[in-house]
Amino acid sequence: xxxxxxxxxxxxxxxxxxxxxxxxxxxxxxxxxxxxxxxxxxxxxxxxxxxxxxxxxxxxxxxxxxxxxxxxxxxxxxxxxxxxxxxxxxxxxxxxxxxxxxxxxxxxxxxxxxxxxxxxxxxxxxxxxxxxxxxxx
Numbered sequence: 001x002x003x004x005x006x007x008x009x010x011x012x013x014x015x016x017x018x019x020x021x022x023x024x025x026x027x028x029x030x031x032x033x034x035x036x037x038x039x040x041x042x043x044x045x046x047x048x049x050x051x052x053x054x055x056x057x058x059x060x061x062x063x064x065x066x067x068x069x070x071x072x073x074x075x076x077x078x079x080x081x082x083x084x085x086x087x088x089x090x091x092x093x094x095x096x097x098x099x100x101x102x103x104x105x106x107x108x109x110x111x112x113x114x115x116x117x118x119x120x121x122x123x124x125x126x127x128x129x130x131x132x133x134x135x136x137x
Contacts, residue, residue: 001135004052005128006081007094007120008074009033014120016128017050022135025128027121037077039084047085055087058094058127065093092131097123 001022007014013036015028028046036043057078060070075091082089101122105115 001053002050003054003056003128003132004028004046004050005056005058005092005124005131006036006078007058007097007124007127008036008077008081009120012117012120014122014124015046016121016125017046017052018128018132022132025125025132027118027125030117030120033077037080037084039081044085047087052087055082055085055089056128056131057081057089057091058097058124059091061093061095063095090131092127094123094127097126100126 001018002020003018003022005016005025007016011033012030013033014030015036016025017028018025028050031040031042031046034040055078057074059067059074062068078089078091098119101119102115104122105118110118
């Protein structure tokens with residue numbers, strides 16, 4: 001099962017996708033949030049290229065595991081995206097995914113400036129991999 005993950009932010013959305021077998025997650029791209037929410041051509045092209053069967057959205061939770069106001073915003077935006085593209089929607093805890101993405105990019109020698117934009121798609125691939133692993137176990 002191929003999945004596409006979204007790390008939804010106010011400015012941009014990090015996008016990752018699984019392979020066809022649903023085993024490995026990889027970063028894809030970063031798009032402006034209005035393009036994804038508005039079902040713009042750039043977002044539709046990602047959907048056409050990867051042909052996902054499900055959308056997996058990162059849901060920000062507090063360190064205690066609770067949903068705060070930001071989680072409600074993400075749920076609302078994710079539902080708009082889901083209704084525009086007609087795919088099933090699942091949520092996964094994205095706690096610390098951005099911090100881990102930064103650590104990975106730093107270890108590859110990227111500066112803060114060069115990391116900008118890449119963090120979101122790497123974070124999406126991290127929580128997508130967690131979701132894929134949970135489905136196979």
